[in-house]
Amino acid sequence: MAEPLLDAAGLTFRYSASSAAALDGINLRLAPGESMAVLGPLGSGTSTLCRAAAGMLADHGQFSGELRASPAGLLGDDPEAQLTGMGSTVWDEVLLPARLTGFSLEAAAHQALALLDQLGLTELTHRPVFELSGGQRQLTALASLLVMGRKLLILDQPGLSLDAAARSTLRRVLAQHCAEGGAVLVAGHQHDELSGFCQRTVFLDEGRLSGVQDGQPSREQLSLHGVWDTADDAPGAERAGSETSSPHPGDTLLQVEALSLRRGGKPVLDGVGLDLRAGEITAVLGPNGAGKSSLLLGLAGLLPKESSGRIIGPAGVELSTASAHRRAGYLAWTGQDPGDQLSASTVEAELRYATPKRASRQDIADLLDRVGLADHAETHPYDLSAAQRKDLVLAAALLLRPRVLLLDEPTLGRDEPAMDRLSAVLRGFADGGGAVLVTTHDHRWAAQISQQILRVPAQ
Ligand SMILES: Nc1ncnc2c1ncn2[C@@H]1O[C@H](COP(=O)(O)OP(=O)(O)OP(=O)(O)O)[C@@H](O)[C@H]1O
Numbered sequence: 001m002a003e004p005l006l007d008a009a010g011l012t013f014r015y016s017a018s019s020a021a022a023l024d025g026i027n028l029r030l031a032p033g034e035s036m037a038v039l040g041p042l043g044s045g046t047s048t049l050c051r052a053a054a055g056m057l058a059d060h061g062q063f064s065g066e067l068r069a070s071p072a073g074l075l076g077d078d079p080e081a082q083l084t085g086m087g088s089t090v091w092d093e094v095l096l097p098a099r100l101t102g103f104s105l106e107a108a109a110h111q112a113l114a115l116l117d118q119l120g121l122t123e124l125t126h127r128p129v130f131e132l133s134g135g136q137r138q139l140t141a142l143a144s145l146l147v148m149g150r151k152l153l154i155l156d157q158p159g160l161s162l163d164a165a166a167r168s169t170l171r172r173v174l175a176q177h178c179a180e181g182g183a184v185l186v187a188g189h190q191h192d193e194l195s196g197f198c199q200r201t202v203f204l205d206e207g208r209l210s211g212v213q214d215g216q217p218s219r220e221q222l223s224l225h226g227v228w229d230t231a232d233d234a235p236g237a238e239r240a241g242s243e244t245s246s247p248h249p250g251d252t253l254l255q256v257e258a259l260s261l262r263r264g265g266k267p268v269l270d271g272v273g274l275d276l277r278a279g280e281i282t283a284v285l286g287p288n289g290a291g292k293s294s295l296l297l298g299l300a301g302l303l304p305k306e307s308s309g310r311i312i313g314p315a316g317v318e319l320s321t322a323s324a325h326r327r328a329g330y331l332a333w334t335g336q337d338p339g340d341q342l343s344a345s346t347v348e349a350e351l352r353y354a355t356p357k358r359a360s361r362q363d364i365a366d367l368l369d370r371v372g373l374a375d376h377a378e379t380h381p382y383d384l385s386a387a388q389r390k391d392l393v394l395a396a397a398l399l400l401r402p403r404v405l406l407l408d409e410p411t412l413g414r415d416e417p418a419m420d421r422l423s424a425v426l427r428g429f430a431d432g433g434g435a436v437l438v439t440t441h442d443h444r445w446a447a448q449i450s451q452q453i454l455r456v457p458a459q
Pocket residue numbers: 130131132133134135136161263264265268286287288289290291292293294295336
């Protein structure tokens with residue numbers, strides 16, 4: 001039998017700052033040609049296992065048990081952090097890791113061109129990274145990892161921010177990698193096409209292996225382990241909702257007419273019309289790079305619109321000409337990267353200073369409880385998971401008491417309980433007379449939560 005590329009026996013790991021084991025007696029093996037999904041709820045140890053297997057934790061705590069792994073290519077849970085600099089181009093990013101690990105320029109360039117083609121990035125080769133959409137940045141981070149040709153690939157939530165077509169493309173790339181003698185470990189809190197590609201699924205709970213499934217896990221099994229299943233119940237079913245509004249819509253809170261936007265001089269949205277009504281949640285769907293984030297930025301006044309379009313708020317006020325103060329009191333926006341919106345050193349302080357009129361301690365405590373951060377009031381925002389940081393910026397937005405919430409991909413990286421909490425918070429906001437506009441690649445969730453769906457086509 002071929003030598004395994006990853007072999008863990010009784011692997012236990014404690015972070016220096018904590019007495020509890022983040023990994024506790026893990027046994028797993030991955031041989032050439034094999035693929036394995038490691039799934040579990042937030043905090044179950046999936047990211048720690050990825051970092052441990054990739055040899056990234058040696059200086060961060062105490063190991064016991066055995067771990068043997070061939071040099072791995074690791075996609076961490078914050079892929080943006082793996083891009084070297086927002087000023088570089090896609091080509092620089094994809095080439096650099098291979099060059100730093102000793103590939104000749106010719107070999108690296110050859111490999112990079114092939115990967116850009118496979119991942120559908122060829123057109124973006126010379127784009128600066130800051131001009132990419134979230135999904136395009138995720139694919140760039142993946143390409144820069146794959147270019148090194150490591151046999152063992154460890155991918156923490158590789159489907160984050162990717163649309164269904166990009167997930168299918170990546171699935172084919174991973175299948176080819178395994179067919180050529182490589183091995184793939186896919187970790188995360190959600191089950192998607194990429195974890196679904198794996199031959200075996202192991203579940204983690206509080207650092208321990210809590211279940212193993214050969215073949216596809218059922219939705220019930222995933223739910224039992226706190227993992228959110230993104231698979232559509234009936235693909236295309238959400239189309240039924242696309243023109244359907246709730247039977248008794250409330251007042252129109254935001255009316256968008258013929259909105260067109262440009263980015264980097266190029267058109268990204270052309271003549272979008274939309275009504276957001278009190279009590280309704282509207283989901284925005286569309287492929288990577290279609291312009292979903294740009295739409296939200298335009299509505300929030302963070303991206304100038306073309307002069308012909310109108311964004312009409314309360315009492316017929318044109319919001320694009322209203323003061324930033326007036327707009328901010330009415331519309332609250334949370335971006336795709338929550339890190340951009342955080343500045344304080346604790347979760348509680350972030351919320352205390354988020355509002356012009358300081359919120360009371362009780363208001364903050366109630367809100368932290370609702371978004372699932374009650375135990376993290378004193379945590380530094382950067383010690384939260386990406387999904388928890390999204391919860392924090394959502395809480396800050398709610399404290400502003402807006403009428404309209406604009407949320408960019410709030411479902412990323414959430415386990416099932418966190419998805420349920422998000423749904424409850426948004427439903428509660430809408431039931432209280434607000435309107436929500438939310439972008440997502442999770443069509444199953446969109447069908448469950450929304451009364452209206454806006455499809456933004458590929459450019
Ligand atoms: N700062 C920028 N300058 C120039 N072009 C940009 C900039 N940011 C994004 N773009 C381009 O605008 C288009 C729309 O990007 P946007 O981020 O709105 O897409 P999206 O639908 O939200 O994508 P995703 O699903 O990947 O997040 C893309 O082609 C993208 O490359």
